[in-house]
Amino acid sequence: MKQMTLEGELVATGLEFPEGPVVMPDGSFLVVEIAGGRLTRILPDGELQTVAELGAGPNGAAIGPDGHCYVCNNGGFTWQNEKGFTRPTGVPEDYVGGSIQRVNLETGEVEVLYTQCDGVPLHGPNDIVFDNKGGFWFTDWGKKFESHMMHGALYYARTDGSLIRCAAAHLLTANGVSLSPDESIVYVAETETSRLWRYPIIGEGEVGKEPWPNTNGGQLVHGLSGFQRFDSMAVEENGNICVATLVTGGISVFSPEGEFLEFHKAPESFCTNICFGGEDMQTAYITLSGYGQLLAVRWPRPGLRLPHQSSS
Numbered sequence: 428m429k430q431m432t433l434e435g436e437l438v439a440t441g442l443e444f445p446e447g448p449v450v451m452p453d454g455s456f457l458v459v460e461i462a463g464g465r466l467t468r469i470l471p472d473g474e475l476q477t478v479a480e481l482g483a484g485p486n487g488a489a490i491g492p493d494g495h496c497y498v499c500n501n502g503g504f505t506w507q508n509e510k511g512f513t514r515p516t517g518v519p520e521d522y523v524g525g526s527i528q529r530v531n532l533e534t535g536e537v538e539v540l541y542t543q544c545d546g547v548p549l550h551g552p553n554d555i556v557f558d559n560k561g562g563f564w565f566t567d568w569g570k571k572f573e574s575h576m577m578h579g580a581l582y583y584a585r586t587d588g589s590l591i592r593c594a595a596a597h598l599l600t601a602n603g604v605s606l607s608p609d610e611s612i613v614y615v616a617e618t619e620t621s622r623l624w625r626y627p628i629i630g631e632g633e634v635g636k637e638p639w640p641n642t643n644g645g646q647l648v649h650g651l652s653g654f655q656r657f658d659s660m661a662v663e664e665n666g667n668i669c670v671a672t673l674v675t676g677g678i679s680v681f682s683p684e685g686e687f688l689e690f691h692k693a694p695e696s697f698c699t700n701i702c703f704g705g706e707d708m709q710t711a712y713i714t715l716s717g718y719g720q721l722l723a724v725r726w727p728r729p730g731l732r733l734p735h736q737s738s739s
Contacts, residue, residue, distance in 0.1 A: 429689045433677065433713065435724030439469045442719035444506075444513050444697075446659065447488035447554075448712045449496070450704030450736065456712065457496060457532075458721060459485035462506050462513055466496060466530055469721060479535040481528055486568075487554035487659065490735050491586050492561040496530040497540070499552035499565055512717045514697065518572055525549040527565065527584065541584060544591045550577045554604045554659050557734045561586060562631065564594070564613050566601035581615055583632025592632035597642045598624075603660035603670060607683065608731055615645065616657035616670050622650040623657065623670060623681060648685045659700040664708065664729040671698050671713070678713065694722075703730020 438456065439445075443463035448456055456469040457478065466478040466485060478496075487499040502525040504515035526549060527541040542549055551568040558564070562585050569579040579601035584591040595615070603616035613634060615624045624645030626634035636644025648668070656673040663669060666683045676696040680689040697717035704710050708729040713722045 428687045430692065431689060432692045433694070433722065433724050435722050438712065438721040438723050439473050439475065440718075440720050441475065442467065442716075442721065444515070444716045445714045445719060445721060446486055446700050446716060447498070448700055448702045448714055448721060449488055449490060450702060450712060456721065457488060458714065459488050459498060461486060461501075461504065461515070461716075464503075466498060478532060479530045479537050481530070481537060483522075483525075484551075485528070486552065487565070489555045489557055489563065489733070491529075491557060491563070492735050493586065494532065494735075495586075496532055497555055497557075497563060497586070498528040498530060499555050500526045500528050501551040501553060501568060502526075502570065512695075513719065514717060518570060522570070525552045525567065525570075527552055527555075529586070540586075540588055541591050544582060544593050547593075549582075551579075553579075553602050556604050556606055558606060558610050559734045560631075561734075562590075564604050564606070564632075566598075566604045566615060568600050568602055568618065569598075571600075579617075581613070581626070581634075590632065594632050594634045595626060595636065595644050598645075599643075602658050605660050605662045605668065607662065608664065608666055612683075614648070614660065614662070614668055616660055618656045618658065618673070620650065621655050621657050621672070623648040623660075623668065648683075649681050649687055651679065651687070658698070661701045661703055661711075662731045663703075664731050667728070669701050669711075669730075671701050673697060673699070678711075691724075703732075708732055 445458040483503040484501040553568040569577040579598040581595040600618035658671040711726040
């Protein structure tokens with residue numbers, strides 16, 4: 428396993444725990460600010476513009492086939508700030524559950540698309556990825572209270588509100604979600620276990636599952652030893668999976684076969700998200716959430732261009 432250091436330029440600073448970076452075709456970026464409860468546009472000169480006030484805890488974001496931005500809202504956190512470093516600490520008193528929100532980028536109008544699946548409330552939607560058919564996979568992290576924890580899950584949904592399906596349940600803090608280049612596999616990263624799972628896609632919102640004693644049905648790609656936590660992820664054009672890694676702070680890169688290839692060390696421990704952009708898709712944009720920054724670095728290989736993503 429190779430170890431490297433992330434070196435690049437800061438695209439933006441002063442963000443309130445940014446995640447869900449999205450590269451836009453006009454050279455700007457979208458991020459959610461979880462602690463700020465909003466969707467923010469970062470202009471090429473670093474200026475910040477509020478696109479929409481989302482409330483609670485906007486977490487993951489992706490552009491859909493209609494050009495709107497779809498947001499996973501986790502329902503909110505309590506926060507602690509020490510010497511400019513921000514981190515989530517618990518569940519707010521006004522927590523009522525999570526949701527999937529749709530934002531019109533031209534008007535800033537916000538619509539709540541889903542709050543439950545088959546009568547089960549969404550606890551803490553976290554990350555989202557669209558497929559080429561126009562639907563989207565998203566994770567629900569669950570919710571952690573002082574005395575108990577709600578399980579996480581993997582979901583699939585349509586943008587018109589006509590379908591939401593639980594594809595895999597009993598995940599422990601399901602966080603990042605991505606698709607393989609041929610969209611035959613959906614990957615899920617668990618935060619607290621630092622495990623990366625894969626599920627073969629067999630239908631719309633349906634996955635193949637491993638039998639008991641595997642409780643979540645996933646195939647284990649890799650599980651790191653020691654103490655770290657997984658966050659969001661992105662896939663390279665060649666199929667490698669790049670997982671933002673907390674505590675140790677950086678990007679862990681795994682092959683589709685499960686080999687731990689590289690670790691790119693970040694400047695802080697809350698290295699939470701990665702996405703790719705640029706004409707050659709070899710610029711990685713990485714959220715450093717604790718200090719509220721978006722970092723741009725040159726990546727050694729091209730990232731996978733997402734559905735509905737234009738070059739910038």
